[in-house]
Amino acid sequence: MKCDICDKPAVVHEVTIANGVKKEVHLCLDHARDAGVAMPGQQPINKLLSKFSVAGKPTVVAPRCEQCGTSFAQIRQNSLIGCPACYDTFEEPLGRFIERAQAGATHHVGRGLPQEEGKSRQQREERQLMRALEAALSREQYERAAEIRDQINQLSDRPSEESQEPSSEGDEA
Amino acid sequence: MSGGSTAPEQDVVLSSRARIARNLDGIPFVNRANEEQCEYVMRTARHLLLHVPLDERMIWVDLEQSSSHERQLLVERHLISRHHAESTVRRGVAVGESEHASVMINEEDHIRMQVLRPGLQLEDACRTCRSIDEAVGTHVEYAYRERWGYLSACPTNVGTGIRLSAMLHLPALRLTNDIGRVRQTAKDLHLAVRGYFGEGSDSTGNFYQVSNQITLGRSEDEILDEFENTIIPGLVRYEQAARQVLLDKHRRELEDQVFRAFGALGTARMLKLDESMKLLSRLRLGVCLDMLKEAADTITLDTINSLLLLVQPGHLRQHVGCTISPEEARGVRADLVRELLIGD
Numbered sequence: 001m002k003c004d005i006c007d008k009p010a011v012v013h014e015v016t017i018a019n020g021v022k023k024e025v026h027l028c029l030d031h032a033r034d035a036g037v038a039m040p041g042q043q044p045i046n047k048l049l050s051k052f053s054v055a056g057k058p059t060v061v062a063p064r065c066e067q068c069g070t071s072f073a074q075i076r077q078n079s080l081i082g083c084p085a086c087y088d089t090f091e092e093p094l095g096r097f098i099e100r101a102q103a104g105a106t107h108h109v110g111r112g113l114p115q116e117e118g119k120s121r122q123q124r125e126e127r128q129l130m131r132a133l134e135a136a137l138s139r140e141q142y143e144r145a146a147e148i149r150d151q152i153n154q155l156s157d158r159p160s161e162e163s164q165e166p167s168s169e170g171d172e173a
Numbered sequence: 174m175s176g177g178s179t180a181p182e183q184d185v186v187l188s189s190r191a192r193i194a195r196n197l198d199g200i201p202f203v204n205r206a207n208e209e210q211c212e213y214v215m216r217t218a219r220h221l222l223l224h225v226p227l228d229e230r231m232i233w234v235d236l237e238q239s240s241s242h243e244r245q246l247l248v249e250r251h252l253i254s255r256h257h258a259e260s261t262v263r264r265g266v267a268v269g270e271s272e273h274a275s276v277m278i279n280e281e282d283h284i285r286m287q288v289l290r291p292g293l294q295l296e297d298a299c300r301t302c303r304s305i306d307e308a309v310g311t312h313v314e315y316a317y318r319e320r321w322g323y324l325s326a327c328p329t330n331v332g333t334g335i336r337l338s339a340m341l342h343l344p345a346l347r348l349t350n351d352i353g354r355v356r357q358t359a360k361d362l363h364l365a366v367r368g369y370f371g372e373g374s375d376s377t378g379n380f381y382q383v384s385n386q387i388t389l390g391r392s393e394d395e396i397l398d399e400f401e402n403t404i405i406p407g408l409v410r411y412e413q414a415a416r417q418v419l420l421d422k423h424r425r426e427l428e429d430q431v432f433r434a435f436g437a438l439g440t441a442r443m444l445k446l447d448e449s450m451k452l453l454s455r456l457r458l459g460v461c462l463d464m465l466k467e468a469a470d471t472i473t474l475d476t477i478n479s480l481l482l483l484v485q486p487g488h489l490r491q492h493v494g495c496t497i498s499p500e501e502a503r504g505v506r507a508d509l510v511r512e513l514l515i516g517d
Contacts, residue, residue: 080204081324083200084198084324105390106389108320111392113310114306115311
């Protein structure tokens with residue numbers, strides 16, 4: 001079909017029915033643009049994108065620490081962590097953040113808690129995991145709880161340090 | 174060097190400080206804690222610090238109920254930080270009777286204990302600080318994780334939670350224009366270099382507080398060993414070498430600066446704080462290099478170290494016993510300096 005104005009092939013076909021009267025318009029690309037007809041492929045990218053974003057509103061909400069309500073973005077912005085539980089909630093991103101602040105260090109190698117002195121590393125790890133398990137269960141984070149339970153089981157399967165080493169004092173050296 | 178009491182490396186090292194940061198498990202850090210939680214931390218810590226057996230008796234100061242003048246005195250004596258003095262949360266400090274130890278409650282962390290010693294005595298400061306930590310830690314559950322060690326509000330304190338610092342007097346390195354190199358080296362070694370009153374203060378009088386910035390991945394003993402046996406002695410030697418260069422090549426100019434400072438301090442009728450710090454710094458250098466022996470053999474490092482504290486605004490006010498204007502303070506400061514230096 002040819003354009004109503006020139007001989008070029010029509011690419012826009014508009015059919016309107018107003019007051020019972022049917023009206024057909026067929027236009028080529030140039031004349032359609034002159035007539036102000038919106039061309040699907042020529043919309044500004046921001047309009048196209050805004051349509052997409054309206055269609056699919058962001059559903060991801062930044063996670064917050066359930067104990068104190070701090071988000072990781074706030075931690076990064078203020079360089080201040082909200083509470084001890086933030087260390088569990090944001091373990092991975094916080095780990096990277098701490099690594100940068102601590103010249104690449106990723107783990108504590110110093111002294112343990114005064115009341116834990118004399119206990120083996122395995123005992124301390126088990127105690128930590130039990131506490132993490134309790135915390136996960138209280139927050140109804142069942143997947144996390146299952147992971148921790150597996151870690152506890154692995155720890156129990158491991159031969160105890162006492163059977164490998166004469167004493168556990170070396171832990172604190 | 175002129176007489177008076179002696180402390181290791183006192184020509185360059187004014188004081189050493191060990192500080193340990195701890196938090197109670199299950200309670201938000203101070204930046205997220207509500208009033209009730211801050212109150213709980215304060216009551217718990219206060220009770221422990223006043224009742225558990227420690228090397229010396231502690232005196233409790235409720236900072237919310239204390240006057241701004243009292244807080245200023247504590248800052249000037251390095252017993253609390255400026256941040257702790259100016260904060261608005263429920264907070265307090267326990268101060269040891271000898272004023273060498275203090276425990277800040279609800280500063281950036283729930284508990285920050287620190288021990289000060291004259292000269293380079295970090296090991297001793299660490300030992301005392303650790304004894305307070307253990308005494309408190311056996312009665313409360315510290316926030317601790319196997320991976321991270323002791324948890325803290327700021328990522329720069331996690332792990333051991335230990336910060337060691339030395340207050341250094343580096344006038345020769347300033348005069349030889351080597352202080353920039355010191356700062357760069359310190360940065361490379363992950364050390365913080367701050368002024369006389371720590372974070373946010375300037376280095377008036379060429380006094381620099383140098384501290385470790387890494388608290389994770391190294392044990393307390395490693396941090397202490399490197400700081401006390403390598404880093405600080407290295408900086409001390411660097412300053413001493415610069416002093417020797419000045420003596421060998423610019424003795425006359427150096428003497429001129431020292432004696433001008435002596436003259437100004439011994440005759441001035443009004444002194445600003447900055448001015449007095451700078452002059453006392455030059456005089457201190459002169460005393461360390463035995464330049465003043467013949468002119469004024471009674472001036473000791475102790476006298477100058479005391480004056481560095483007494484010329485501070487809070488202590489001047491304490492000296493006269495009432496509030497004074499900045500102009501009056503300048504007069505009182507000059508009178509006090511003359512009295513202690515030359516008995517005028």
